[in-house]
Amino acid sequence: MTLGADVTAEVPKPRGSEHSADTEQSPPEATGRASIRSREVLYVRPVTASTTSLPVLARRLVGVREEILAWVPEERPRYTRLGLIVVNTGMIAAISLFTALMRVLDVPWLAVIPIVLLWAAVVITIDSWMVSSTHGVLGSGRWLMFLPRLAMAVLLGAVIAEPLVLWIFHPAIETNIDQHRRDLVKKEAGLWTKCNPADGSDSTGVAECRDHQLGSSGPAAIQATLGGLEEQRIKLNDDYVKATEQRDEKQSFAAKECAGVKLNGTSGQEGWGPRCRKAWEVATKFERQINLPGMKKNIDAIDLRIKDLTNTLGTDRQTYQQVVEKGIAEQVAEYEATFGKVDIIEQARGLDRLSNDSTFVWAAQWLVRALLIMVDSLPVLAKILGGSTSYDKLVNRQLRTGQSFHGLSLDYAEHSVQALTQAGIDEIDDRSRRDREQHDEDLDSEIDRRAQRYAAEAG
Template structure:
């Protein structure tokens, strides 16, 4: 139990040597440390699941999950331990604001993969619908590439067939007229095979000849157009069978599916929002605990401990700065004195030399 307590106190980022002097604050930092630890655990689960969704590798997802969880744990521990309970609430809030923003960002990153896991069954059902929509879109695009050419071919076949049908209809009408004239059911109404019948029969034979000529001219074109249409259909079927039918369910598709579910169902939308808010609350709980808690004995001891080092550093820096200033002043004043003395000595030397020259020039009658 003592080892577990020490571990959670370590997780809180508290100075154990200072905390040992104020046992009354242990429970506070035990709670903070446990929250930070379990946030790291949730980050491990979140990252592991996200990577497993991408790569389907247990070993890789565990390795990455441990690394990500350790990083989040270290960041949370640093964020909480770097906060100091000094000054008023608004002053502490402004100091804590960047840390809160970082905590919220981490919570959003951690919560999303876990949301996907929580709503996994609903997402899997939606993924089936999305998969069918995707395949349908692919098939529609493929069909659109061939539809125009197939329509042109079918239109050409219909035009040629209509011409043949017209000739066939004319032949049938002429033959029926000749037959009606022969049996007396039409035409002149007299049953015989006289000149009128022969004229109508000649017209029927002429219509048959025209039909035969039309068939001879157009049927090869119809057969060629039908062969082209069959070729296009075969190509379309071959490309349709080669469409991508791989697994559909990557992390981006799952996020999209969850978003669609939220748009279709308010219950899922609110549930997803509350899951996110829950992780935001967990991630920011240690920071708010430090923010709203009044300064405790631990905080006063920590401030005193840091203040000693701060003052010692300032004293050392000021002492060194003063020593440097004094040495610079000594060097400056000595330099000025030395220069003044050198100038005076040089002047005396020059004056002595001038006096000597005057003395040397007086015997020659020169006087200065």
Template sequence: MRKFLIVLSGARPEILERCPTDRGKFEGIGGAVLTTSVLATISMSFALGSALGLSYFVAVPAGILWGLAILSLDRWLVGSIPAEGRRRWRLAVPRVLMAVLLGVVISTPLVLQIFKTEIDAQIVEIRQERANAFTTERMKGDAGKELIRLRAAVAEQENIVASRGEKAQDPRNDPRFKALTAERDAQQKQATKHYDELQCQLYGGPGCSKKGDGELAQASRDAMNKAKKRVEELNKQIDARKKELTASDKQARATRLESATEQLKELRPQLAAAEEQQRTLQSSFNDENESLNGLLIRLRALNEVSGKDVTLNAARTLLFLLFLLIECLPVAVKLMQKPGNYEKLFEMEARKELMEARTGMRVAARPAPDGAQGRRTTRQIWDAESALDQPPPDPTVVGPPTVLDDPQEHRPGPLPEPLPEPLSESLSGPLSMPHEFGGMEDEALRGMAGTRAPAVSNAARPERTRARNLFPDDDD
């Protein structure tokens, strides 16, 4: 478990093993990161299960995935904050803001779950208010007004039928009376229009090119008289219909009963259709209103219920701040701790890795060796070393004088470079080289035991001279 907490803290275990005193610090940071991820898992599970109504078989796995995401983010936030330096707080500010944002997102579902009872009661009130507002708006609309008119008309006609025509009928609800009245009003407007045209034709005005009692004036006068005559006829019919509706004799009662029966046959289907339309609208609204149980309406209910109760508002604020503090705990713990031995070793390790990377880049950037130099075989290296081991010439032997034009010309050249050391001390066999640096004979030479006699020490060697030794000593 401790190793797991150290991994969550973002520390490198191989470096932390050298600093046992710093393990507790990083275990605490890892515990804070783990606590944050657990709360995030619970919060998302509540949000998906209670607020969105999903099954917990779906909400819990989704909450676990959310918790793992928060775990990764918190681990990155903790690991990316420098241990010390001038840039520490400047780099920490955006990370602290991100931690606060994550804390707000994670803590909100937890607060909603704690105040679930109060929120559910407030949601019921919100639904009732929405239902009342919908009913009011529905009745104020055209469909609502038409429904009210049809209900009143049906009720009046039913009263007339129930009284067998004894009850007088309101002429304003009689279809024939309303039709006659509407036609009379239209004819009255036509008569007024033709009268204005006649005045324009007789006395001039806008739209009249000539004035006088001509053909146009006569046509306007005839149309006006015709409309007035029709208005008078309609007024007589309206008066007669009104008397029929308000009369109390036997014939009037029979007429009202017959009229009411005929109107009911027309009004009742209209009323049924209007009521069915209103029921459909109401049912659709009720389904929508009952389904309002999401996160937004729960937040609204929490705001409303906390605004009415000071104690509830204070408790909500304290719980929110508590969960927010827990969510910001990993970053806060990282910022409050002082750098220790781990940070120093980590910096040294980082510098070492940088130096090794630079060295590797320089070696890789060097040009490849020449073909003639890169193909030196083991036999050539053997011959070069054998030449160095030859004994010096005998100074007692006199040879022909040698004329040296340039003393520098016969000086011995630089010694060949020694063979590279073995890559590992554990290798006891002969140095293995790829075949591209020699043939099969070189492989045989490398497997042979050394037969060369040890070189003569400097004390036993005679002094070198420039004369040649014609009879060298036998080394055997």
């Protein structure tokens, strides 16, 4: 658009500019008036842009109206980059969901592409709304509008950032998970070994062994029988030794009585006298009563049985140990099979373990998370940091002008309807008045006609 202007301005006559009209023509400046006729281009707006270019599409993504932006084309790079930031957040969201789904679903990567693209479209739509809904907002209410949008952007960024954080720390997390699984398997194997000892001893009374019993019958019965026999053998041997000592004591007393050895209780008379015979009778009777050969025979029989059970127990223990080792290996393998594929939850736990073990990892993962959240929140942050732009002011005025024009349009429509309605009412009233006048004229004509007829009939 080209604006031309004819400008006429009163200016004071410059001193020393008096010239004779005879010698030269006075310049316009010397006449006391300056007539400046200008056809120069003062302002050329709007500056249109291609409707199919990539920058236009980027700006259209954030709700920019090109017909308004054409008045301030200097703002185009800003809003083009703002649109590209929204596209970048959508791409980051797509990558984040892709990495998460590939750890959750056991499907080909092509199968998750539609879901990833849908998620990217959702994120771009949300970011686009958060940015475009703030165009034209000025004044103190600007921050009140930005705060909930910034909170939403941070929340969305936190959701998007988590899978990317896990992906960045993936090597260390995988190593930690492998080591953690090995530790769990080792602990489980140790618990099964503790609760199922190779000697077959009972462990049902141990609280932690309640769910770790193989249920195999071991050499515990033989061990118990062998233990009983050993206790019995010790008792019989003690009785045998005690009885032998008592027999020897009584025989020694009788021998000393017959030898005339003077002791406490002996007569001191040598020879086979009444007391000598009595002492031997007591010793002989006691020996028959205790039956030392029978006691020895019982001890030998128990020793033989203990020997047989010991041999049997050794064989049973070896067999039972093999059964226990096989059972424990099966249980541990079954426990190890429950781990399955590493999912995103286990990765999060692995990162948490790494953070607990290392302050550096804790700080690094939170710095990365904060950076990703900030990047994902860039559409709103860029709009906030950019402040109120010239485009915002134009949009604000356009909105206010639109509201004013809308009000005027409604007023015009209301007055037009009122005028049309009043004109219709007036027309109806006029038609009704004319109808009444015509009716009166017709009535008067009918009266005159009938009067004339009655007069004629009377004459």
